[in-house]
Amino acid sequence: MTELHAIDAAADAIRAAAPAAAPAVGIVLGSGLGAVADAVTDAVDIPYGEIPGFPRPGVASHAGRLRLGTLGGAPVAVLQGRAHAYEGHGLADVVRPVRTLARLGCGTVILSNAAGSLRAEVGPGRLMLITDHINGTGLNPLAGPNEAALGERFFDMTSAYDAGLQDRLRDAARAESIDLAEGVYYWALGPSFETPAEIRAFRTLGADAVGMSTVPETIALRHMGVRVAAVSGITNLAAGMVAGSALDHAETMTRGSAMAGELARLLARCLTAWPQPSDRT
Numbered sequence: 225m226t227e228l229h230a231i232d233a234a235a236d237a238i239r240a241a242a243p244a245a246a247p248a249v250g251i252v253l254g255s256g257l258g259a260v261a262d263a264v265t266d267a268v269d270i271p272y273g274e275i276p277g278f279p280r281p282g283v284a285s286h287a288g289r290l291r292l293g294t295l296g297g298a299p300v301a302v303l304q305g306r307a308h309a310y311e312g313h314g315l316a317d318v319v320r321p322v323r324t325l326a327r328l329g330c331g332t333v334i335l336s337n338a339a340g341s342l343r344a345e346v347g348p349g350r351l352m353l354i355t356d357h358i359n360g361t362g363l364n365p366l367a368g369p370n371e372a373a374l375g376e377r378f379f380d381m382t383s384a385y386d387a388g389l390q391d392r393l394r395d396a397a398r399a400e401s402i403d404l405a406e407g408v409y410y411w412a413l414g415p416s417f418e419t420p421a422e423i424r425a426f427r428t429l430g431a432d433a434v435g436m437s438t439v440p441e442t443i444a445l446r447h448m449g450v451r452v453a454a455v456s457g458i459t460n461l462a463a464g465m466v467a468g469s470a471l472d473h474a475e476t477m478t479r480g481s482a483m484a485g486e487l488a489r490l491l492a493r494c495l496t497a498w499p500q501p502s503d504r505t
Contacts, residue, residue: 245292247301250325254337259484267293279307296495315365319444339435339456354454375447389453396493407432411439420464
């Protein structure tokens with residue numbers, strides 16, 4: 225089975241389970257942020273286990289469920305949790321859920337994640353708008369034969385994160401009095417957290433936050449011509465930035481859960497009166 229057939233099989237299963245759903249915007253929820261889905265109205269839930277080809281997340285707080293409904297003014301498809309490359313999944317499996325969102329009709333996808341901050345002034349509890357990324361893994365979900373029906377072999381990544389969507393999120397943050405930081409996201413493979421020396425190196429390269437996801441999904445979505453925006457929930461200052469502190473995933477989940485309500489308000493406001501002319505694909 226080709227990847228295109230796998231994606232279409234997943235999309236067909238979703239349409240069969242929720243025939244009335246017609247999502248225009250996809251949302252991916254990272255570690256600790258699954259409660260954002262509670263703000264979705266008229267919800268229909270489909271467990272990943274009922275969608276062929278969807279990998280099941282192995283990380284606590286990733287529910288492994290697709291929620292279809294409405295958020296703000298937009299019909300949405302919300303992925304509550306994702307699989308990660310560090311769990312042993314191939315990158316084609318990691319990005320298949322977001323590719324499926326695109327095949328369902330989502331011309332826009334907003335990604336979220338939990339991340340560590342490389343800037344002392346952007347501490348835990350802040351949301352950060354991702355303006356660009358650095359792929360520090362050397363991995364790419366498009367390596368191998370190209371699926372021409374999904375996109376061109378070579379394509380531009382100058383504007384990986386859509387400027388119009390960033391403006392909408394900035395406006396939404398102002399309207400909701402949310403202190404939205406901005407910066408460059410560095411994708412590290414994980415699952416181990418980084419060393420202080422690595423964090424210093426990432427900062428020298430121009431990174432503002434570090435995490436273990438999001439970048440492969442962005443690449444796969446841009447390959448398909450989908451508009452992408454992304455927001456990090458800052459859960460901690462990175463290794464070596466706080467003397468005597470050790471990083472652990474429990475803190476990531478706790479901090480992420482605390483920010484889920486704020487992220488839900490940000491997204492709902494962003495999607496109000498959707499779409500504007502600039503949002504049409």
